[in-house]
Every structure is written in structure tokens, then in C-alpha cells.
Amino acid sequence: MPVITIDHQELEVAPGTTVLQAARRLGIEIPALCHRDECSANTSCMCCVVKVAGAKSLLPSCATVVTDGMVVESETEEVYEARRTALELLLSDHVGDCIAPCMMYCPPNMDISQMLRHIARGEFDRALAVVKEDIALPAVLGRVCNAPCEAACRRREAGGAVSICLLKRFVADVDLALENPYLPEKTPADGKRVAVVGSGPAGLSAAYYIARAGHECVVYEREAVLGGGLRGTFAPEVLPDSVLDGEIAVIERLGVRFECGQALGEQLDLDGLCDRFDAVLLAVGPVERGVIEGWGLKADSKGIKIDPATYQASRAQVFAVGGALRPLKFAVRSVAAGKVVAACIDQFVTGRPIQAPDLGFNTKVGKLSIEQLQDFLLRARAEDRSEPVEGLVGGYTADEARAEAERCMHCECSAVADCLLRKYSGLYSADAKRFKGEFGRPIRLQTGHPKIFFEPGKCIACGICVQIANAAGEALGLTFIGRGFQVRVDVPLGGSIAEGLMKAGEACAKACPTGALDLKSET
Amino acid sequence: MSEVDLGFVDESIERLGRKQEAAIPILQAIQDHYRYLPDDALRRLTEKTEISASTLEGIASFYDMFRRKPVGQYIVRICHGTACHVKGSPLVEEAFRRSLDIRKGTDTAPDGRFTIEGVACMGCCTLAPAVQIESSTFGHVTPGNVDNVLHDFLLHPDKGAPGAEALEGSPRSGDGAATDGLVPEIRVGLGSCCMVKGSNSLYTELKQTVQRLKAPVEVKAVGCVGMCHRTPMIEVLEPNGRSVFYDDVTIAHVEALVWNHFRPESMWRRLGHHASRLIDRFLVEETAAAQVERHALDIRDPSVSAFLDKQKHVVTEHFGNANPMDLTEYQRRGGFFALRKCLAELTPDSVIEEVLASGLRGRGGAGFPTGRKWRLVADSKAERKYVICNGDEGDPGAFMDRMLLESFPYRIIEGMAIAAVAVGAHEAVFYIRHEYPLAVQRVREAIRRCQAMGLIGPEGMLGHDYGLTLSIMEGAGAFVCGEETALIASVEGKRGMPRLRPPYPAQSGLWGQPTLVNNVETLAAVPWVIRNGAEKFASIGTEKSKGTKVFALAGKVMRGGLIEVPMGLTIREIVEEIGGGVMPGRTFKAVQIGGPSGGCVPASMQHITVDFEALAEVGAIMGSGGLVVLDDTDCMVDVARYFLQFTQDQSCGKCTFCRVGTRRMLDILNRICAGEGKPADLDELEFLARQVKAGSLCGLGMTAPNPIVTTLRYFRDEYEAHLQGRCPAGKCTDLIEYRVTDQCIGCTICAQQCPVDAIPLTPYRRHVIDTTLCTRCDVCRQACPENAIEVTDRCR
Secondary structure, three states: OOEEEEOOEEEEOOOOOEHHHHHHHOOOOOOOOOOOOOOOOOOOOOOOEEEEOOOOOOEEOOOOEOOOOEEEEOOOHHHHHHHHHHHHHHHHOOOOOOOOHHHHHOOOOOOHHHHHHHHHOOOHHHHHHHHHHHOOOHHHHHHHOOOHHHHHOHHHHOOOOOOHHHHHHHHHHHHHOOOOOOOOOOOOOOOOEEEEEOOOHHHHHHHHHHHHOOOEEEEEEOOOOOOHHHOOOOOOOOOOHHHHHHHHHHHHHOOOEEEEOOOEOOOEOHHHHHHHOOEEEEOOOOOOHHHHHHOOOOEOOOOEOEEOOOOEEOOOOEEEOHHHOOOOOOHHHHHHHHHHHHHHHHHHHOOOOOOOOOOOOOOOOOOOOHHHHHHHHOOOOOOOOOOOOOHHHHOOOHHHHHHHHOOOOOOOOOOOOOOHHHHHHHHOOOOOOOOOOOOOOOOOOEOOOOOEEEOHHHOOOOOHHHHHHHHOOOOOOOEEEOOHHHOEEEOHHHOOHHHHOOOOHHHHHHHOOOOOEEEOOOO | OOOOOOHHHHHHHHHHOOOHHHHHHHHHHHHHHHOOOOHHHHHHHHHHOOOOHHHHHHHHHHOOOOOOOOOOOEEEEEEOOHHHHHOOHHHHHHHHHHHHOOOOOOOEOOOOOEEEEEEOOOOOHHHOOOEEEOOEEEOOOOHHHHHHHHHHHHHOOOOOOOOOHHHHHOOOOOOOOOOOOOOOEEEEEOOHHHHHOOHHHHHHHHHHHHHHHOOOOEEEEEOOOOOHHHOOOEEEEOOOOOEEEEOOOOHHHHHHHHHHHOOOHHHHHHHHHHHHHHHHHHHOOHHHHHHHHHHEEEOOOHHHHHHHHOOOOOOOOOOOOOOOOOHHHHHHOOOOHHHHHHHHOOOHHHHHHHHHHHOOEOOOOOOOEHHHHHHHHHHOOOOOOEEEEEEOOOOOOOOHHHHHHHHOHHHHHHHHHHHHHHHOOOEEEEEEOOOOHHHHHHHHHHHHHHHHOOOEEOOEEOOEOOOOEEEEEEOOOOHHHHOHHHHHHHHOOOOOOOOOOOOOOOOOOHHHOOEEEEEHHHHHHHHHHHHHOHHHHHOOEOOOOEOEEEEEEEEOOOOOEEEEEEOOOEHHHHHHHHOOOOOOOOOEEEEEEOHHHOEEEEHHHOOOEOOHHHHHHOOOOOOOOEEEEEEOOOOHHHHHHHHHHHHHHHOOOOOHHHHHHHHHHHHHHHHHHOOOOOHHHHHHHHHHHHHHHHHOOOHHHHHOOHHHHHHHHHOHHHHHHHHOOOOOOOOOHHHEEEEEOOOOOOOOHHHHHOOOOOOOOOOOOOOOOOOOOOOOOOHHHHHOOOOOEEEEEOOO
16 A cells, blocks of 8 residues: 655555545645546646655646655645645636625625625515624615725616615615614623723724624713714714614614713723723724823824734723724724724634634626626616615615615625635635736626526636536536637537536536536525 | 538548547548538537537537638638748738738638638748648748739639649659669659649659650659758759759759750760750750759759758658658668568567667657657556557647658658557557648558558568558647647547646556557657667767757758758757858847747857757757747747747646646736836746746646746847837837838839838838838838838837
8 A cells, every 4th residue: 555745744545546635634735626526637727736756847636646655745835836826827817706896895895795685685674684794883874975885886887886875774774763673693791891982983883793792892982972973974964863873772772881971081091991891992083192192002193003903002902993093084984993893802802813804815807898797787687776766865765775776786706605716815825916817718697507607707617517517418518618728618519508507507516616607596 | 401411421420430539530521521610510420429519519629620610712821830930920911811801800801712820830841931822832921922922822723732643643663773873863852842832743844854855864753852941852863873953943944954964865876965965955945954054053062061961861761862652662772671670580678678779769859768668568568559650740840740751651650560569559540730631641651552562451560460550640730739648638539638647658548558659750760770770879969869850940041941960969060050050141049949848049059969958958958859040130039929829829728827827928928029018027927937837737838938938048138128118129010110211212112012001102202101000011121122121119
């Protein structure tokens, strides 16, 4: 039985075992996009390369059979660089957005596409729940947000951006009008206590998520009324007090305690707060250097100095967010920051390493022309953007909202959760924009198959589906068409994907390492 | 209802079979018949054969020769081989497009008459730039004479170069003359290049003239003469053994030529010497006689002897004086002696020992020791084994294999047979690219004759009961099929996609059986090695590179052609002495060795020797032997881009590094050539070159960066000039401008010839080029009789 050494670990394997199989048995993760155990080696993606002692070039571990005494390195800098380059090359020819541009540009990264999907189906409550995952004050923001999401919406070129902001406001208003507006599930209380100083958009947002994480949360407000910068800045017809109060009431119902007339440096002092609470969040809005230093904290030219990775101020127990760090023009940025800092605080008080949440690895296609959008437009309502009949103040009616939400093309990738290209691009810190150039495959979307979508622009030409279709005995099946950079996988003889995959459609979609073939989901 | 009559499809299926391996031959037959692959024909195939739709579409879209759409009445094939490229084939294609009104992105003229098609290399490098319209080939085409070419073709659209009738008609010319060389002969080269230049009709004319005049001389068709720069060429061997070459001969010269050398016997008797001279004056038209004198080249002529003296003919033994198809002559000159020896005297093991001892290494590129490869196959235990002759010579700028197959088919068959005996194979396949119809035709006929004469066949060889089945598989146009695992996939009727080695074909090749894949030239050397002994072969060449190597010498060199030299000659000896250097007034800049997998060696390194090791050291490779000479008018960035364009187009598309990596390198080079490069691009190119080399699956990808790596190493200054918006050689059209100088006499020729009317007609005054209209096609510069048009940096 041949013995192999991978990264200094020895293993005896059965004859015919590949290096990839051996590595997996040793618990060494090797990225392999084009490999499936039930298929013969495609040796296409070349992300699984390893350094075999004595070999001139790097070898794909998926097709390299172990020979006795073989010595393999899987973690050298050379191997890492080759894998990252392979991923970057694949990304340079991969036409897709992992997440939709609107979500990408939404500061709190709300899952707008999912919200719109629910609205289109009339599931306004579910839509609101999606919104509240990321936005604590949707009814407020629905009135005062500058809506960077709409600037990024691909329908801008095709009848105007989807009216995302108004639709969010619509579901928030529907919710607030209920006797018992939506309250998210709370993590069971753990006895940890967090003080939030300031009840502006950042403080309110943070309090919402801190309370949701199961911690006791007290918000101190210097003024007599809550809301900080949200109060009194906007004309009453733009942001009526009732809306702000309504959303604050929800936060209160979640268990957050509010105390007004409590100013830091006057009624409150930082040492005292630190004694009484496990963590303190300063969401006090713009503040002068002298004042900051008076609190015993470090300042920089714009405000309280923090570690940008953790939001911690110079005193570990103290966090700061929002306008207290630097002037912020838009409330949505404060709301977004409140959510992030709440996550950091949650990690801190529960003794975990602090890691501000981010979206992970994402590719972006960039601008697409109307022609390139054609197929994607087919799954959206064709009409141009509609304004509410009642006017901006009145907002959408339910029917209007549903119709408008149907205009969404759902640009995100349905395979975002299980795409191997995305997963390993993140792990290997691949730069999706490193290599620029034309795409080898058409930017298309085939929706004619009852079970699956086919998006050739996302295909990495690995050949797994070609093998699966062939093994399933498809009459037409799939094949490689063309050669070189232009090679693409498609149904032979001009057939549609529905004709090509009469039997193996779902199997192919499940095996596809990217979102080129993916199941039509019911979410 | 089907629009095409599918009767032919059914017929082809009956003739070629229903199995997967018949897929490519059937598609080739369909393509030849309909001139494209109609969808209905493919559907019919899926119904009537075991070949799946997936396989058919995969193949039909993989190989260059297959077309899925109807084509025009005539196909114009523009060769984009290396030699053609550096001599202006892109401008020629542009001129054809303009002349035929074929817009970018389309390939057929609006009237449906002409379809234009770029081809990787037609292997007529000494005729560069070469263009083939249907079966007529035109050499030395320029943007200025495109209209003449089309006109010429349309005068005789069905003329063409007619294959090998001349040879077929006289399969045994020279037969019976046991005293080789003493019978006076007029030898006419009938290689593809010579035939393009009319040697076929010359041959017919000579035959008729000799017959008519009853001249005491044999007219003999021979294979490639090698001196392609002087075709059509004939050699006259006088009774006294003196040999005289004539170059650029036309039919008009024929009679005078025969008269000059061979006074018809009857006249000698009747008139005597003096009188014959009188008649001479009457019969021979003066101009023709003068021309004959002008074209005569004594073998002692310095240019001829320089071309020939350094050469050493092993695989091209008897070059220029053997009729390729004459089996009797082949045998008379020692043909099949080696095979007989292997069958009668040697054991397979001792044959391998002999090949090992000779030091023969694979001539296809990588230089793997041939004996060792044979040993691996011989040692593999299996019921069936195969030998494949790799004649898929796809490198642009290389035509050695074509010449060998056309000129020495029996020698290669013998080499194949010896290899088969040595490794224990009973089936041998010639894989020859379809772009070499004459080679296919001659090898097919040679196999037929060997079988008809009972020399080699499934029942036995040369009276021994070792059977060998020989067959031919025509490639369908894919450079990557030169890679042995891709080639095997292609023989099996699949897309030519390489796979990871090991397992090597020696263990698991064709149909999973041990398979020996050897290049044409390697096999051609084998009979010589066995006949003359390993020691004699090993005495030629250098310590590690034994024997000789055939090179296709082309590009900017005075005497291009096909040469065979001992390993270890210097680049200088080859380029300057054999090739006669570059054109007068030009400077030798570099030589591109090894095609797309090779590199550019600068003139400053012309002292290095041409052998496997020395070339590898400077970043080039021996490759299959294309040797393209470049001069100061060649832009090295453009040359690098040219090769990368080729490899990325020819990549099978399987592995990421080759499929996307070469393309991204090309993107960078395109930006640089357009003047949009950034300094960081050069680092990125080098980075990608390293990655593609290290991470590609097969030899194509691993060597694809070589032309970039070597040009970056030796000509970095040219890259940097491009970054600053200048093309020092004046080649990159985005960076140059045409200007009329003071020397203009106002003759209006340029204005008349400009295809885009960018030069207003101003008789007797200096002309001016409108640079906004100018497409930089170079027509005006070539047409100007006063050299008054210059290429300058473009003002940006």
C-alpha cells in the first residue's frame, strides 16, 4: 500500500487513491471546484494544485494518483499563490453578482431582493422581518434615507430603479399600524448589561440589536426627548414624530430602557457606567476633542479614536459609533453602524473575539447594457417605476407596492450560500478585479427549464454537468462548444436547457460549483 | 422537411461506421460534401449512429475545419503562420476584406461569393504571405496585389494545384536504372511549395518536350528540394555527373533548357556539333535562352553551396533526387533493409538498445529519448498496443513534417514498422493534419503500394509473419492535438483535450492500451539509425543532442527553405551562412525558434548552438523546428502578441491557467500594442507567465508564455517604448502614422492605390495623407516609386 506524506503528515492509502482524497482523509482542505467523487477528474479549475516533490510544475491533486513515498506540500506560498491566481482568473471570466448591487450599496446591507420578493407575493409581514434583520428604524429611514440602493439598482437603465425606499417604508408603516408590531426573536437573557449613551439613529439601532442578542440595555439621552439628530431635523410632513415614536416604542417593547436628561460628564460619568455595565457604547453624536479627553478617552482629528476593526475606544470596555467618530451626513450610515457595533459588543460581553461582521467575498459585474440585461428583465415586471398615487407623503397602497416590487430582477446569485468559487475566493483573499478583460461567455439567463436556471456567464467550464448529463443518458445532454477562451457549456444542436436536461437537471444544478446551473428556489 | 439531401450522410455512415471513432472522419466527409455541417446532417447522425449529439457538437465546434454555416462559393484562406504574419498577413487579410466588402465580425461577402478564413499555418512559409483560394495557392501576396490575385483566380477558378497526378502517372520513373546518378536526369521538385509555384505544369511540359525532342534524359519527379526560396526549381544532372540547378523556371524556359543540356541524339548524328549550334539559333528563342542562363545556378555557385554545404542529410537522405512514390527506387537504395534486419536478425530488445545507443531524441519538441519511450511501451504488458505517427504539425512557421511525409513516405512507414516490431504493436496510425492534403494522399498511396507489393500488411511483413495494419487518421485542425494525449483523444473520435500524465500513453494510451506516439521526423530517422548503426548516428551532433535536425527556415532571410543540419550548429551558421542573412539594408534582429512554445533568441546571442540544452538555457526550445528570422522591421511585442493570440485561440479550453490565463496575458499585450499599457503591466505579464507555466495541465499551456518571457527578457526596451506610445519597428498600427516626405514628386500613384481615399490626388505636388482616414495598410509606401512615404510615431 502506497504511503504519502502531505504537509509532513504520513498516510497509507489504497492503490489508486488520489492526492486530493488522501488530503481530505488527513483533514487538509484543498479547494477543488471541478471535482466530484462520482465524476472522473476534469482537471479544469486547477485550484487544487499541490507541490509534489520532484515534479516540475504544480499538479492537480484531483487527478494525481498517490505513488509510494510521494511527498506533497499543500500549504506553501507557491501553492497558495497559484490557487489564488486560478481563482482570480476564473473570477475575471465570471459574470455575476454574488449579492445584488442594491444590497451591496445599502449601508446596513439589507436583503432588499428578499424583501421585494415577499412584498410582491403580498407577504408584508415576512418582508418586514427581513428588513428588521438589518434595519431597526425602517419607517424612519423609509422617509429620510438617501437610498444609495436605488442608485445601484440595475433597473435604473430599464425604466427606473425599483422604488426600494418607499417599499421598505410601506412594509414598516403596515407593521407600525398593527396593534402589536413585529418583535424579533430574542436570544435568552444572559445577565450582561450594556449602556448606550445617546438615542440618535446609531444609538437606537445598536440598542435594538443589543437587546435582541439577550443583553440588558439602557439608553441614556441628554435631552428630554428621544431621537437625537432624528428629532427636529426634518420637516414634520417628511418625518412625523409619531413615526419616530412608534419605532422607539418597538425598541422599548423589546426590553430596552430609556432614561432622558442623562448627560455624560454631568449626570453620568464613564467610570461609573463602566462599573455598572459590562460594556458602554458612546453614540453621543459630534463631540469636541477636549470633551473626549475629559472622559479619559483618546481622540483623533474627527472625534473619538477607536480601533476600526472592533469599534473599541482606548478603553476596552468602551465602544463608540456614529457621529461621535466623524461627522455623518446620512442617518442610514448611523443605523448601519449601530447594527455592526452591537454585534461587536455582543461578542465582547460574551467573551468572544471581536470581529465586525461583513458580507464576505463578493464579485460585482459592474455596469451592464440594456442588451445584456434582456434575459434578466424577463423575470421582472416590465413597467417603468411607478410613484404612489397618494403622493410621496401618502406612500404606496398594497397593490401599488406589490406591482412595484415585481419590477425587481433579483440580481443576486441564488447559489450565494453554496458557491465554491465564492467560498474559496474568500478563503484565499482573491481579488476579483485583478485581471480585467472581455468575458468568454454570453451574459444570458435561460429560465425555460421547469426546475433550474441556466446562466452561462457564471459557468467556469468545469465539465461536471456534462458528465452528469451524459451518465444520465440524456438524449441531447450538455457538451463543450468551441475551444479556448470561448469554450462554453451548452446544449448541443441548438437545443434549450429544458430539452438538454430532461432527466438530470436537478442533479446538475446541485453539483454545479457556481450558480451557472441552479435550482429554482421557493424562498 | 429537411432542406439538404441526406443521402450522402447515410452513405458516409455505411462507409465509415457507426462508432464513436468514426465521428471525425464522417464529419470530415460531410464537411467536404456540403462544404459545411448542416444541422440536419448532424441530427441524422445522432439517429443513425452510436455517436451522441453531445459528442458531435463537441467535435464540430472544436476543430477548425468544421463550419456550421453555409459558406460562400469560394473560400479565401489567409495564412497567418509566423512567416506570413511578420511579412504582413494581417494587412493582407484587411485588404481582402476591403476588396470583397466583408465587414469585421462576418466572414462572407454580401453577395455570397467569397468567404474569408484565417488559417493557422499552411506550411508554405517560404511563400509568405500565402493565400489559398479554393485549391489555388498564391504566394507573396501584398495588400496592393490582392485585386490581381482575385482577378487571377476568377479567370481560372477551378484550376488549382492538382495534388500528385504527376507522381501517380509515373510511379516508377527511373525504374530499372540500377546505376543511380549516371543516367542523365532532369529532376523537378514536387513538394507543396514547388507545386504552388507551378512545378507540376513544369514537370508535364518537361516530359512532353523531352519526348518530343527525343532528348536522352529522364525527367524525374522528386520530393522537396529544400531550396524553397528559389522554387520552382529543377536540377539537371548531366551525363558527366555535373549538376546544375535552375531556379524560378517557367514553362517558357523548358525547351531551351533541354536543348542546352541534351542535344537530341538523332541531331547529333545528323548534324554534328557546329550545325547543331546553328539550329540552336533558329529553334531557341533568344530571350528564353538568355533567361535560362540567368536562372542557371551551378552547384558550385557560392549561394547554393552555402545553402547545401553545412547540411547533413539523414532523415532527408536522397533529398531532391528521389521520386517520393517510387517504391522500387526506395528499395534499391536500401529501403526496408533496416526493417528486414529488425525482423530477421535483431530481437525487439536489441532494436531498442540500438535506438537508445544512438541517442535519438523525440523531434516533436520536448526531446524525450526515443529508446526510453520505446522501452516503456515494450515493457507494458497488454494484448494490444499501438504506434501513432504524430504528423499534426500545427506550429505556425513549421513545415518539416509535411515535407518529410510528402517526400519520404516509405521511409516513415519503415520507421513506423520498426517501432511497431520493437514495442510489440500490430496497429499503426498516421495522424496527419488535413491541411496537408498532398502528404495524406502520398502516404495513403504509399501504404497501398506497400500492401499491394506484399511488403507490409496485417498478415506479415517482408516475408515474416509479424503483421502490421497501417491506417491514416486526418486531423481536423487543432494545434493542441500535437500533444500526445490530445492526439489520442482525437483518434478516439473526441475533442482533442489533453489529460494529466501520468498515466503516460506508454502505459495507457489509445483505447486504454499502451501506445507509442512518435513524431514524423523521429520515425524517419529510425531506418537510418538501424541501417548505419547507432554509433554513426551518435557521431553526429553534440554530446547530449545526437544526430541531425530538420528546420524550416523562413521569415526575413535571403534563402529560406527546408534544411537538415547536424545538431550543434550555431544560429549564426544557420541564419547567415545557410540562409544568407537578412535582406540587404536590413539588420538581423532575432530568430524565433520553436514556434508558439519556443522563444525569440536575439541576434546578439547568435553564437549559441542549436541543440536541446543550449536552446532551453536561453528560454527557447527546439520545438518541432520552425525557425523564423526577424529583422529590424519586426516589432517584438507584436511577435509576442502574435504567438499568444495563436496559443490562446488554440487552447483546448480545459484548464483555467491556459484558457483564461493566456487570454488575460493577451489582453495586457493588446493594451500595450494599442499604447494603453501601464508600467505595472510588464510585472503583471511576468507574473502571469510564471503562473501559467507552473499551473497549466499540458505542454501547450506550460510553454505558451515562452515567447513573452523571452521577448521581455531580451527586448524589454521595446515593451517600454510601447508604454510610452512608440513602436520602434513601426509595426503597431495604433502607434504609427504615415507621412509623405519632401521626396514626393507628385506622381499620384499612392493616391490612386490608397484603398480608403486618404490621399487626395494632387498631380505634381507633394501629396498629403489624411491620417484620420488612413488605415495604415502600407499600400502607399509599397507603391511609392520614390520612397517618399515614411512611417513615424503617431502624434497623440
